[in-house]
Amino acid sequence: MLARRRLLTALGAAGLLPAAAWPQEQWPDRAIQMVVAFPPGGQADVAARPVAAALERVLGHAMPVVNRPGAGGILGSASVARAAPDGYTALMALSSLGVLPESERIMGRTPAYTVDQLVPVARVTADPTVLVVPASAPWRSLQDFLAAAKRAPGTISYGSAGNYSTLHVAMAMLTGSANIDLLHVPFQGGGPALTALLSGTVNALASGPGPALPHVREGRLRALGCWGRQRIPGFEDVPTFIEQGHPEVEFYIWSGVFLPAATPAAVQERWRQALRQICAEDEPLRRALEAAGSPVAYQDGEEFREFFRDDTARLTRAVQRIGRVE
Structure with a gap:
C-alpha cells in the first residue's frame, strides 16, 4: 500500500494521473x-x-x-x-x-x-422568509402595512439583496398577491439590506429568519408575517401569509x-x-x-x-x- 501511494504521488507530480483517479483518502491535504x-x-x-x-x-x-x-x-x-x-x-x-x-x-x-x-x-x-419592519413603524400588523401601501402607492420602501435576489422575489410574490406598489431598493446583499432597515433607510425587508431574529428579540424590529406554510420556530406569534389570506405567497x-x-x-x-x-x-x-x-x-x-x-x-x-x- 505504501509503495502504491508513492507511485501515485510520483505520477500525480508528473502530471500523468488524472485528478479523478486520485484516491479519495488523499483529499483534503x-x-x-x-x-x-x-x-x-x-x-x-x-x-x-x-x-x-x-x-x-x-x-x-x-x-x-x-x-x-x-x-x-x-x-x-x-x-x-x-x-x-x-x-x-x-x-x-x-x-x-x-x-x-x-x-x-x-x-x-x-x-x-x-x-x-x-x-x-x-x-x-x-427557512421561510419573514417580513420585518422597524419597531418604531406605525404598522402593528400585516393589515396595517397593506392598507398604508394602498393609501400611498410607491412610497413605502423595502430593501433586498439585489435585483432578482431571493429577498426581491419573495416581496414580489407578496406585492402581486396583495395588489400593492412598494418602492424596491436593492443592496449588495442581505446584510447591508438589514443594516439599511435598522438605520431607517428603508421601511421593510423580507429577511431570512436567522439574521432578523436577534433584532426582533431585542425589540428593534417587528415581524408582520412569514412566507412559510407553517409558522417559524422563534416566530411562533407571527402568522403566515397563507393564514392571513394570501394562499399563493409561500417562499423558502x-x-x-x-x-x-x-x-x-x-x-x-x-x-x-x-x-x-x-x-x-x-x-x-x-x-x-x-x-x-x-x-x-x-x-x-x-x-x-x-x-x-x-x-x-x-x-x-x-x-x-x-x-x-x-
Missing part, C-alpha cells in the same frame, strides 16, 4: 475555501460560518469563509463556477443561485455563469453547498459524507444554527438535486413575471 457571494451578516454567511467551523473539525484542515459580494450574488457564484474542480473551493449558496442567470438574460446580458457549471452537494437549511430561503461541476465524484462524495456527519452529529453547529433561527434541514444526493431543480423552475417563473428591472 490543505485548506479549503468556502465562498459566500454576499457581504457578512446575511443568510448565506450565517450558515457558512458554523458549517465551515464544523467541517474543519471533521476534515482536519482550515476552511476560511471568503465573502465575495457583487451583482446580487452573481460575482461570487461565478467565481466558484470557474474555480478549479478539485474540491478546494466551494460555494455556500442561496436559492437565488438558480435564477440569477435568468435575470441576466432578461436584462439582455450574457450570464456570468450557468447552473450546469455547478453541482449541488447538500442543502443545510431551508435555503442555503446549500455547491462545487464546480467537474469536481471528481469521489471528492463530491467526501464532501457529502462530511456535511451529512456534521449536520447529524455536530452539536455546536446545530446549536449555532438553531440560535440563529435557522435549524438544520439537511438534504443531499438525488433528493437535493430534485429539490434544486423544482425550486429553480418555480423561482425562474417568478423572475420572468417580474420582468426587466431598470
Whole structure:
C-alpha cells in the first residue's frame, strides 16, 4: 500500500494521473475555501460560518469563509463556477443561485455563469422568509402595512439583496398577491439590506429568519408575517401569509453547498459524507444554527438535486413575471 501511494504521488507530480483517479483518502491535504457571494451578516454567511467551523473539525484542515459580494450574488457564484474542480473551493449558496442567470438574460446580458457549471452537494437549511419592519413603524400588523401601501402607492420602501435576489422575489410574490406598489431598493446583499432597515433607510425587508431574529428579540424590529406554510420556530406569534389570506405567497430561503461541476465524484462524495456527519452529529453547529433561527434541514444526493431543480423552475417563473428591472 505504501509503495502504491508513492507511485501515485510520483505520477500525480508528473502530471500523468488524472485528478479523478486520485484516491479519495488523499483529499483534503490543505485548506479549503468556502465562498459566500454576499457581504457578512446575511443568510448565506450565517450558515457558512458554523458549517465551515464544523467541517474543519471533521476534515482536519482550515476552511476560511471568503465573502465575495457583487451583482446580487452573481460575482461570487461565478467565481466558484470557474474555480478549479478539485474540491478546494466551494460555494455556500442561496436559492437565488438558480435564477440569477435568468435575470441576466432578461436584462439582455450574457450570464456570468450557468447552473450546469455547478453541482449541488447538500442543502443545510431551508427557512421561510419573514417580513420585518422597524419597531418604531406605525404598522402593528400585516393589515396595517397593506392598507398604508394602498393609501400611498410607491412610497413605502423595502430593501433586498439585489435585483432578482431571493429577498426581491419573495416581496414580489407578496406585492402581486396583495395588489400593492412598494418602492424596491436593492443592496449588495442581505446584510447591508438589514443594516439599511435598522438605520431607517428603508421601511421593510423580507429577511431570512436567522439574521432578523436577534433584532426582533431585542425589540428593534417587528415581524408582520412569514412566507412559510407553517409558522417559524422563534416566530411562533407571527402568522403566515397563507393564514392571513394570501394562499399563493409561500417562499423558502435555503442555503446549500455547491462545487464546480467537474469536481471528481469521489471528492463530491467526501464532501457529502462530511456535511451529512456534521449536520447529524455536530452539536455546536446545530446549536449555532438553531440560535440563529435557522435549524438544520439537511438534504443531499438525488433528493437535493430534485429539490434544486423544482425550486429553480418555480423561482425562474417568478423572475420572468417580474420582468426587466431598470
